Amino acid sequence: MTPDSSQFITHEPALVVNGRYRVHRITGVQRYAHEIVSRLGSNVEISSPRSAKGAVGHLWEQTMLPWVAGDRVLWSPCGSGPLAYGRQVVTFHDLFPLEHPEWYSPAYAKWYAFAMPRLAARALRLIAVSEFTKSRLVKLLGRDPETITVVHNGSQMIDRASDTQVNEARIALKLPTRRYVLSLSSQESRKNLSGILKAWSMVQQWLPADVWLVLAGPSVDQSVYGKQQVDVPMSRVLFTGYVPEEHLAGLYSGASLFVFPSLEEGFGLPLLEAMACGVRCITSNTSSLPEVGGDVVDYVNPLDSRELAQKMLHRLTTDSTPQVLSRRCSAQRSSLGTPPHARRSMY
Known part of the structure; x- marks a missing residue:
C-alpha cells in the first residue's frame, strides 16, 4: 500500500x-x-x-x-x-x-x-x-x-460593570470618592489635558465637595512624545496612572461623566469603551470622534475650554437616564459593525 x-x-x-x-x-x-x-x-x-x-x-x-x-x-x-x-x-x-x-x-x-x-x-x-x-x-x-x-474598532471586552466591580476598581485605584468626572488617555499633548484642567477649574466651585476629576492613563514615553509639562493648579484632581485591564470597566462604569476633548483621534477607543459602559460622554467635534459617538454623546470644540466647562456643568447637574443611555450606546456600537465593503478579502 x-x-x-x-x-x-x-x-x-x-x-x-x-x-x-x-x-x-x-x-x-x-x-x-x-x-x-x-x-x-x-x-x-x-x-x-x-x-x-x-x-x-x-x-x-x-x-x-x-x-x-x-x-x-x-x-x-x-x-x-x-x-x-x-x-x-x-x-x-x-x-x-x-x-x-x-x-x-x-x-x-x-x-x-x-x-x-x-x-x-x-x-x-x-x-x-x-x-x-x-x-x-x-x-x-x-x-x-x-x-x-x-x-472600525470594537469594545467587546468592555461592558457595564457590576456594583462589585465598580467598588473593586475604586479601591484598587485609590479613588477618594464615589462621584467623579473621568478622562482616560495618556498624557500626550494631543489628548488636550490642559483643556480638561482649564474647564475643571471653572466648574469645580459649582459642584459638591465630593465630586472629583479623575485623570487615568500612563505617563508618556518621552522618546516618542518628547517632554510633557503637566501642571495641576487646583484641588480635587487625581492622576491614577496606568489602569490594569481588570479595572477598566469598573472605572468607566462608576463615573458620573466621561470627558474626552482630544484634539484629534484616528478612532477614539476610550470614547467607545465609555459608551459601552453606559456613561454620559462629552467629546470633541473633530476628526473621527463624531463618527464613533453618533448622536449618543455631546460634542464641543476642543479648543474652547469654556464651552467644555458649560457642557460639563450642565450634564453634572441634569438627571440622566442610564437605562435609555445604555440602549442608545448599544445601538451606536452596533452601527459601527463591519461595513459591507470591509467584508471583501483583504489580499
Whole structure:
C-alpha cells in the first residue's frame, strides 16, 4: 500500500503577524492587536522580538521580520512594518506624525515622516480604523481608496460593570470618592489635558465637595512624545496612572461623566469603551470622534475650554437616564459593525 503522501507535507502558516506590539505595555493600539490576534486561529505565525524596543525594534522589523515572513502574507497591525516587503497588509490608526510632528519627539516624527508614505505605497492593502483615517490616507499619501478597507474598532471586552466591580476598581485605584468626572488617555499633548484642567477649574466651585476629576492613563514615553509639562493648579484632581485591564470597566462604569476633548483621534477607543459602559460622554467635534459617538454623546470644540466647562456643568447637574443611555450606546456600537465593503478579502 502506498502511504498517504500528505503525512510528509509540512503545512506552514499562511499568515505571519508582525508581533512587535508584544514588547509594549497594552494601551489602545496594542489592545487592538492583542484582541484580533487572539481570534485568528492556529494557521497564523506571530513573529516578535524578545524585548527589542525603540531603534532596536525598528531594526528587527526592517531586517529579521521580512526573512521570517518569506513569501507569505504579513499583517502589520500597528501602523509600522518592513518598508521593503510588498506582500503585506498594514493597519493604519492615524497619520499624526505626518500631520502634527510638533506632538512628537523630533526623532520619532522624522522617522515616521519617512516611513509612513513608503509603507503605505508598498503594501498590498491597507486597513483604516475609521473613515476619517481612510480619508487621510487618500489625501495625504495618495493611496487608491479602493485598496483601503475600513474596519472600525470594537469594545467587546468592555461592558457595564457590576456594583462589585465598580467598588473593586475604586479601591484598587485609590479613588477618594464615589462621584467623579473621568478622562482616560495618556498624557500626550494631543489628548488636550490642559483643556480638561482649564474647564475643571471653572466648574469645580459649582459642584459638591465630593465630586472629583479623575485623570487615568500612563505617563508618556518621552522618546516618542518628547517632554510633557503637566501642571495641576487646583484641588480635587487625581492622576491614577496606568489602569490594569481588570479595572477598566469598573472605572468607566462608576463615573458620573466621561470627558474626552482630544484634539484629534484616528478612532477614539476610550470614547467607545465609555459608551459601552453606559456613561454620559462629552467629546470633541473633530476628526473621527463624531463618527464613533453618533448622536449618543455631546460634542464641543476642543479648543474652547469654556464651552467644555458649560457642557460639563450642565450634564453634572441634569438627571440622566442610564437605562435609555445604555440602549442608545448599544445601538451606536452596533452601527459601527463591519461595513459591507470591509467584508471583501483583504489580499
